[in-house]
Amino acid sequence: MANPGGQSAIAAELTVFRSPTCGCCSLWIDHMKEAGFTVRDEVTEDMTAIKQEYGLPQNLASCHTTIANGYVIEGHIPAADVQRLLTEKPDIAGIAVPGMPIGSPGMESGNYVEPYTVFSFTDTGETAAFAEHS
Structure with a gap:
């Protein structure tokens, strides 16, 4: 189990694909950097092609798509959930x-x-709750 309050042993680089006009994506990148992630910021005009390339189900789409350690990380996910994903490796x-x-x-x-x-x-489009936030 990861230590959500302490330093993570995960040294993952996140590759974030985002539109050049999306301000909230930049704020999410800041959130991830503050959590200790290294972020490679890839600005692109064709987010639809990125989402298709990585097999993101359309009903789960958000504004930015991130790739880390072979996983697709879509949208405004808290850093603790990304750390959990990369630690547990489901x-x-x-x-x-x-x-x-x-x-x-x-x-x-x-x-x-x-x-x-x-x-x-x-990969076959099955979904399940990973985390709840309120």
Whole structure:
């Protein structure tokens, strides 16, 4: 089990694909850097092609797509959930937060947090709850 409050032994580099006009994506990148991740920022005009290339189910799409250690990490996922994914190494294709929930990392708005679910997904499109946030 990872130590969510302490330093992580994970030295993963995140490759983040984002649109040049997306401000919330930059805020999420800042969140991940603050959590100790190294981030490679890849700006692209064709996010649809990136999502298709990495097999992201359309119903799980958000604004940015990240690749780390072979996993797809879609949207405004908290750093602790990414650390858990990379520590536990489950047999899934990735995790995703569909849309852009208010209060998720990069989408902060005061103290309000819209309840949201981080979903895991497989190569065949099966989904399950990975984490709940509110």
